Amino acid sequence: xxxxxxxxxxxxxxxxxxxxxxxxxxxxxxxxxxxxxxxxxxxxxxxxxxxxxxxxxxxxxxxxxxxxxxxxxxxxxxxxxxxxxxxxxxxxxxxxxxxxxxxxxxxxxxxxxxxxxxxxxxxxxxxxxxxxxxxxxxxxxxxxxxxxxxxxxxxxxxxxxxxxxxxxxxxxxxxxxxxxxxxxxxxxxxxxxxxxxxxxxxxxxxxxxxxxxxxxxxxxxxxxxxxxxxxxxxxxxxxxxxxxxxxxxxxxxxxxxxxxxxxxxxxxxxxxxxxxxxxxxxxxxxxxxxxxxxxxxxxxxxxxxxxxxxxxxxxxxxxxxxxxxxxxxxxxxxxxxxxxxxxxxxxxxxxxxxxxxxxxxxxxxxxxxxxxxxxxxxxxxxxxxxxxxxxxxxxxxxxxxxxxxxxxxxxxxxxxxxxxxxxxxxxxx
Numbered sequence: 150x151x152x153x154x155x156x157x158x159x160x161x162x163x164x165x166x167x168x169x170x171x172x173x174x175x176x177x178x179x180x181x182x183x184x185x186x187x188x189x190x191x192x193x194x195x196x197x198x199x200x201x202x203x204x205x206x207x208x209x210x211x212x213x214x215x216x217x218x219x220x221x222x223x224x225x226x227x228x229x230x231x232x233x234x235x236x237x238x239x240x241x242x243x244x245x246x247x248x249x250x251x252x253x254x255x256x257x258x259x260x261x262x263x264x265x266x267x268x269x270x271x272x273x274x275x276x277x278x279x280x281x282x283x284x285x286x287x288x289x290x291x292x293x294x295x296x297x298x299x300x301x302x303x304x305x306x307x308x309x310x311x312x313x314x315x316x317x318x319x320x321x322x323x324x325x326x327x328x329x330x331x332x333x334x335x336x337x338x339x340x341x342x343x344x345x346x347x348x349x350x351x352x353x354x355x356x357x358x359x360x361x362x363x364x365x366x367x368x369x370x371x372x373x374x375x376x377x378x379x380x381x382x383x384x385x386x387x388x389x390x391x392x393x394x395x396x397x398x399x400x401x402x403x404x405x406x407x408x409x410x411x412x413x414x415x416x417x418x419x420x421x422x423x424x425x426x427x428x429x430x431x432x433x434x435x436x437x438x439x440x441x442x443x444x445x446x447x448x449x450x451x452x453x454x455x456x457x458x459x460x461x462x463x464x465x466x467x468x469x470x471x472x473x474x475x476x477x478x479x480x481x482x483x484x485x486x487x488x489x490x491x492x493x494x495x496x497x498x499x500x501x502x503x504x505x506x507x508x509x510x511x512x513x514x515x516x517x518x519x520x521x522x523x524x525x526x527x528x529x530x531x532x533x534x535x536x537x538x539x540x541x542x543x544x545x546x547x548x549x550x551x552x553x554x555x556x557x558x559x560x561x562x563x564x565x566x567x568x569x570x571x572x573x574x575x576x577x578x
Contacts, residue, residue, distance in 0.1 A: 152187035169303065171537065172530050179206035182554035182562075184535065192530070193562040196537045197549040200359070200391045200503075203418035203473075204463050205553035211421040214459035218452050227256075227449050234454035241461055246413050246429040247404060253435035255428050256449030260390035260416035261289025263426035264353070266443055267412045268293060270428060271351035271384045274437035279349040281339065283320040283332075285361030285541050288353065288388060297353060300360065300541055316344050320358065321370045324496050324507065324514070329370045336377060346381035351412070356402035359391035362540035363498060363505035363547050368406035375408045384411040384434065390426070391503075394418040395464060395552050398474035398501025405500055421460045425453035473552045476559065477501035480548060483563045491570050493518060505547040507540065517542035525569055534565040 156175045175187045182205055184192045197203065204211065218234070227235050239254035246252055255270075257263050268280055280297065282288065288297040290304060296311035298304050299320075305311070319327050319335040340346045352374065358364045378385045387410035392402035396418065399405055403413070411434055416426035424447075428435070463469060480502055488494040488506065495514035496507045508518040508525075522544045526536045539545045546566075550559060 156187065171526070172535065174530065174535075181205035181207075182551045182558050190533065192533050192535050193550075193558055193565070194535050195548050195550045195562050195566075196535045197418075197551050198422065199417070199537065200396060200549045201417045201422055202551045203394050203396055203553075204421050204460050204469065205551040206422070208421055208459070208463055208553065210459040210463045211456045214455040215423070215452050218455035221451075223452055224447070224450060226446055228444055228446075232451050232454075234451050234458060235449045238449070238454045238457050238461075241458070242415070242427055242429050245400060245461075246415075247401065247409050248431060249409050251432045252429050253432045255435065255443045256454070257426045257428070257445060258424045258447055258450075259289070259426050260414065261291045261294045262445070262448075263390065263414040263416055263428050264288045264294050264297065264386075264388065265291055267353070267386050267414050267428045267430075268351065269442070270412060270430070270435060270438055271386065273442070274434045275350045275382065275384060277348050277350040279314045279316060279344045281316045281318055281336070281344075281349060281352045283318055283354055283358075285320050285322075285358050285364065286353075286355060286388075287358070287360030288355075298360075314344075314348075316349075320354075320361070320364060321367055322364050324364075324498075329367055329373070332370060333373050333377070336374075340381075346383065349381065349383045351384040351386050352378055353386040353388055355388045355390075355392065356406070357392050357397060357500055357503055359547075360539050362507065362545045363503060365498060365500055366406075368408070371403070371406040371408040378411075386410060386412045386414065388414050390414055390416040392500075394460070395470045395473040396501065396503045396549070397499075398470070398477045400464070400470055402500060402503075419460065420453045420456040423450075423453040423456045425450070425457055467553070469552050473501050476550075476552060476554070477504065479556065479559060480504045480550075480563070483560075483567075484548075487563075487567055487570065491574055493521060493570075493574070499548075502548070502550065502552060505539070505545050507545045509544070517544035519543040521573065522546060524573060525566075528569045528573065529565055532565045532569060534562050534569075536566070 177187045242254045243252035282297040284299045286299040288294040296315040321329045321332040387403045412430035484497045495509045510516040510518045522538045
């Protein structure tokens with residue numbers, strides 16, 4: 150019996166069934182965009198820990214920074230005895246995140262915590278309670294963020310009721326027949342039928358939907374959304390948890406549109422694999438919460454802060470935003486070539502290296518193909534490529550390869566994907 154099989158048996162006996170996993174593969178070690186399992190097999194990582202490893206596995210700067218911090222202390226709780234790395238990181242994030250004025254930052258552990266606290270801050274600042282999210286959104290698995298998330302299975306099934314004063318609007322999606330006007334009119338209809346805009350604290354949006362399917366919010370739509378928020382005194386929250394830190398060819402996805410949010414949530418690739426998240430926003434908004442209203446025992450852990458500072462150093466010194474833009478062109482070129490050969494691909498889309506293909510069973514691209522998608526992910530893993538699916542219909546394959554991956558590694562992974570799709574197409578034919 151393989152080591153993977155033995156560990157699967159132990160996992161099934163010891164770990165709650167609700168904690169899912171995609172691949173029956175246990176990692177033993179990793180380096181940049183490569184992972185080796187406990188049986189010694191090598192894989193190319195196109196998942197990146199779900200967009201966490203933008204700077205690659207075990208980036209030398211991150212390893213060195215965490216090792217150095219370990220020699221001093223691992224935890225004091227920032228609320229009890231604060232420490233300089235938290236402050237330094239806040240200063241750097243304040244300078245990085247797009248703003249109309251000066252920023253302030255609060256640090257937490259996970260993306261869901263960042264979203265929860267962004268909502269708290271928005272409510273404190275506006276004195277309002279309602280929040281609007283979009284179809285297909287993913288904002289987390291806590292009670293508030295499940296309410297904001299726009300996908301039932303597996304994220305919301307069995308767990309209701311959810312917090313009230315959450316409303317949902319259509320996300321613009323040309324492939325599926327939802328125009329920018331449809332989305333804006335959907336919001337205006339909400340204001341007429343469900344919630345007074347004067348009661349809405351915030352509208353939260355992913356500039357590129359992550360779990361929802363890598364649908365890109367058109368710049369025109371984001372500008373209209375910004376104007377609508379300004380008209381009614383509503384805060385605009387940009388959820389950059391999956392899109393941030395070079396994933397779209399700019400530091401943050403919202404920069405492609407030129408729209409300035411009021412609050413921005415960050416996590417995933419912020420700390421190069423260590424748990425850390427942040428809310429960054431206008432100083433006057435961030436300061437609306439009284440002392441003690443934000444935080445948590447582990448929020449802004451010193452090891453994670455040290456890692457995040459090293460991640461930001463890597464972006465500056467290695468020009469990783471520019472590298473991400475070049476990688477995105479390479480990925481999109483190859484995938485568009487593949488789409489010309491594989492009729493099941495209905496669309497290649499994304500920004501920068503945040504790229505996806507959506508699969509259908511019919512040439513008219515009306516019938517999603519979740520079974521084909523699942524088969525591609527499984528077959529690719531057998532050949533040494535780790536992929537992730539996503540989308541409300543589970544028919545989208547997303548690519549989240551580390552930005553630091555070499556062109557040779559990226560091409561090797563794309564070759565595997567192309568071979569998998571060719572073999573599956575041949576089987577169907």
